[in-house]
Amino acid sequence: MKTVTVHASNTYDVVIGGGVSALLPARLKTLYPGGRVCFVSEDRVAPLHLSALETAAKTAGIDTAHYIFPHGERSKNPAVLLSLLEFLAQEHFTRKDVLVALGGGVTGDLTGLASALFMRGMGLVQMPTTLLSMVDSSVGGKTAVNLDGGKNLCGVFRQPALVLCDLGYLKTLAPEDFADGMAEVVKYGVIADAALFDRVKDGVAPDDLEDVVTRCVEIKRDVVAADEFDTGKRALLNFGHTLAHAIETKSNYQISHGRAVAMGMVRIARIAEAFGYANEPCAGRIAAALEANALPTACPYENKALFPLTTGDKKCAGNSIALVLPSKIGDCLIERMPISRWKELLSA
Ligand code: GLY
Numbered sequence: 130m131k132t133v134t135v136h137a138s139n140t141y142d143v144v145i146g147g148g149v150s151a152l153l154p155a156r157l158k159t160l161y162p163g164g165r166v167c168f169v170s171e172d173r174v175a176p177l178h179l180s181a182l183e184t185a186a187k188t189a190g191i192d193t194a195h196y197i198f199p200h201g202e203r204s205k206n207p208a209v210l211l212s213l214l215e216f217l218a219q220e221h222f223t224r225k226d227v228l229v230a231l232g233g234g235v236t237g238d239l240t241g242l243a244s245a246l247f248m249r250g251m252g253l254v255q256m257p258t259t260l261l262s263m264v265d266s267s268v269g270g271k272t273a274v275n276l277d278g279g280k281n282l283c284g285v286f287r288q289p290a291l292v293l294c295d296l297g298y299l300k301t302l303a304p305e306d307f308a309d310g311m312a313e314v315v316k317y318g319v320i321a322d323a324a325l326f327d328r329v330k331d332g333v334a335p336d337d338l339e340d341v342v343t344r345c346v347e348i349k350r351d352v353v354a355a356d357e358f359d360t361g362k363r364a365l366l367n368f369g370h371t372l373a374h375a376i377e378t379k380s381n382y383q384i385s386h387g388r389a390v391a392m393g394m395v396r397i398a399r400i401a402e403a404f405g406y407a408n409e410p411c412a413g414r415i416a417a418a419l420e421a422n423a424l425p426t427a428c429p430y431e432n433k434a435l436f437p438l439t440t441g442d443k444k445c446a447g448n449s450i451a452l453v454l455p456s457k458i459g460d461c462l463i464e465r466m467p468i469s470r471w472k473e474l475l476s477a
Contacts, residue, residue, distance in 0.1 A: 130144065130145065130146030130147075130149060131144075131145045131146060131339060131340075131343040132144050132145070133145070133343060133346045133347055133350055134350075135268060135269070135288070135350045135353060135354070136350075137269070137270060137288045137353055137354065137357045138270070138286070138288050138357060139288050141289060141290050141291055141292065142291055142292070143268055143292040143346050143350075144291070144292070144293050144294065145263070145296065145342050145343050145346065146295075146296060146339055147295070147296045147297045147339075148295060149294065149295045149296075150178070150181075150182060150256060150293055150295040150297070150298070151185070152293060153182060153185065153186065153229070153254070153256070153293060154185050154186050154189035154191060155189070156254075156293075157186065157189075157191055157227065157229075157254070158189065158191070160227070160252065160254075160290050160291060161225065161226070161227045161252050161290075163225065164191075164225050164226045164227050164252060165191070165193070165194070165222060165223075165225075165226040166186055166191055166192070166193045166194075166226065166227050166228075166229055167193070167194045167195065167196060167216075167217060167220070167222060167226065167227075167228050167229070168182060168183065168193065168194075168195040168196070168228075168229045168231050169195070169196050169198075169213065169228055169229065169230050169231065169232075169236060169239070169240040169243070170196075170197055170198075170230075170231040170232050170236060171197060171198050171199065171200040171201075171204065171232050171235070171236055172197055172198070172199055172200055174200070174231060174232045174233070174236070174258050175197045175231070177258075177298075177301050178231060179195060179197075179231060182229075182231065182256075183195065194220050196213050196216045196217075198212075198213070198239075200232075200235070201235065201382070202235055202275070202377070202382040202385075202386075203382060204235060204239070205235045205238060205273075205274050206274050206275055207276070207283060209239060209274070210239060210242060210246075213239065213240075213243045214243055214246060214247055217243070217251075218247075222247065222248075222251065223248065223251070224247075224248045224249075224250060224251050225252075226251055226252060227244075227252030227253065227254060227290075228243060228244045228247075228251060228252065228253055228254070229254045229255075229256055230254070230255050230256060230257075230267075231256045231258060232256075232258050232259075233257065233258060233259035233261060233266075233306075234257075234259070234262045234265070234266035234267075234386065236262075237255050237257060237262050237267050237272075238266060238271070238273050238274070238281070238284070239272075239274060240253070240255075240272075241253055241255070241271075241272030241287045241289070242272040242273060242284055242285060242287070244287060245272060245285045245287040246285075250287075252290055253287060253288075253289045253290060254289055254290060254291045254292070254293070255268075255291070255292040256292075256293050257292070257294055257298075258295075258298040258299075258301075258302070259298075259299075259302060259309070260299060260302065260306075260307055260309070260310025260311065260313075260342070261306075261309050261310035261312075261313055261386065261387055262310075263294040263299075263310070263346075264310060264313050264314055264317070264342055264345035264346065264349070265313045265345075265349065265366070267289070267292045267294070268292055268346055268349050268350070269288075269349055269352075269353040269357075269366075270286045270287050270288035270289070270353070270357065271286065271359075272284045272285055272286070272287045273285075278441055279374065279378055279438070279441045280374045280377060280378060281374075286357065286358055288357075294342060294346075296338055296339060296342065299338070304423065305385075305423070306385075308387065308388075308422055308423040308424050309385050309386065309388065309424075310387060311329070311332075311333070311387070311419075311422035311423070311424060312369075312387035312388070312391040312394070312419065312422075312424055313345070313387065313390065314329050314333070314341060314345055314422075315329060315330075315391075315394070315415065315418050315419055315422065316366075316369060317344070317345045317348045317349075318330075318418075318458065318459070319368060319394065319398075319411070319415060319455055319458055319461065320348075320365045320366070320368050320453070320455075320460075320461045321348045321352075321365070321459065321460075322344065322348060322459055323457075323458045323459030323460075324459075325341070325345075325348075326414075326418065326458050326459065328341065329341060329418070329422070330414075330417070330418035330421060331418075331421050332421055332422055349366065352365060352366055361463070362463070364451045364453055364463045365453055365461055365463060367453055368394060368455070368461055369390045369391075369392075369393035369394030369396075369397055369453075370390060370393060370453075371393065371397070371439050371450070371452065371453075372389075372392070372393035372396050372397060372428075372435060372439065373386065373389035373390040373392065373393035373394075374389070374438070375393075375430075375435040375436075375438035375439045376389040376392055376393060376428060376430060376435065377389045378438050379430050379434065379435060379438060380429075384429075387424065388424060388425055391419045391424040391425060391426055392425065392427070392428035393428075394419070395415055395416045395419065395426045395428075396428060397452065397453070397454065397455075398411055398412035398415050398416075398454075398455050400454070400474050400475070400477075401454035401455050401456070403477065404474055404477075406454040406455075406456065406462060406464065407454070407455055407456055407457065408456045408457050409456075411455050411457060411458050412455075414458060415455070415458075432475040433475070433476065435475070436471075436472055436475050436476075439471070439475075440468055448467055448468050448469075449465050449466060449467055449468060450465070450468055450471050451463055451464070451465045452464050452465075
């Protein structure tokens with residue numbers, strides 16, 4: 130078991146290892162003495178893991194309820210958020226109580242936002258059940274729902290009080306969902322750690338997983354500590370994501386986040402090479418690592434179809450866009466450029 134402590138608006142532990150979900154009742158009692166718990170989960174994850182957690186909490190004398198919503202990115206919307214908030218009101222939850230997000234990125238983002246909004250703020254614990262949410266979305270405090278106009282457009286920063294990454298949960302993950310998470314793992318190697326990239330470029334052995342997840346969380350911890358509110362360095366975590374969000378939106382969320390990130394990283398790395406931002410060729414190495422981890426790298430959409438969707442992204446401000454471009458494996462530049470220049474790069 131490993132613990133990474135994140136220093137942001139509040140300081141909290143990310144605990145990583147097989148079986149760490151068993152720590153939940155004791156940690157809840159310390160963090161939220163006398164508080165009630167509402168588990169928030171979706172209809173694929175809840176049948177696997179919810180009842181054991183509720184039983185353990187109840188045995189420890191903690192009063193629990195649960196709110197389950199239909200799985201999938203389509204549930205990450207304002208209607209489901211409002212329905213969760215109404216549920217909390219009907220069940221008489223208060224600011225002293227805590228939401229436990231049990232699931233992947235959709236669950237964590239939705240629950241995090243609800244915890245910030247309900248009575249202007251109640252407790253939050255993240256229990257990610259996918260590799261992707263363990264290494265990325267459960268840590269760092271970004272919460273959101275999607276709007277018709279694009280992904281993650283309605284949200285706030287809300288740090289959790291605790292993140293429990295139980296690697297045992299990954300045993301029930303479908304191989305394609307595990308591969309989705311590997312896209313973010315490869316991303317950390319490209320943006321910050323060439324040794325991590327080399328370690329995962331042919332896949333990850335099960336007994337290496339704890340160290341790999343820990344290393345990703347450490348990188349995220351450092352970036353979040355330096356730029357919690359995403360005004361500078363945190364953009365690094367968005368390597369590949371400007372195109373990825375456009376690809377997801379264009380596909381009507383039929384292409385998953387991890388797959389879209391894989392396609393987006395390769396395409397932006399090719400642009401970085403073609404226009405002289407890269408010090409060494411890396412697009413081919415990134416594509417090979419992603420393919421070795423069962424991820425697609427060819428995007429079904431042309432750049433000109435994606436361009437309009439990229440200009441509604443949060444990385445745009447005024448007439449400019451911040452792009453993350455790999456200069457070599459382990460190091461990326463954040464380049465703010467006029468939208469007209471971005472259009473030029475995409476059109477070439
Ligand atoms: N997932 C990107 C970030 O947390 O900033």
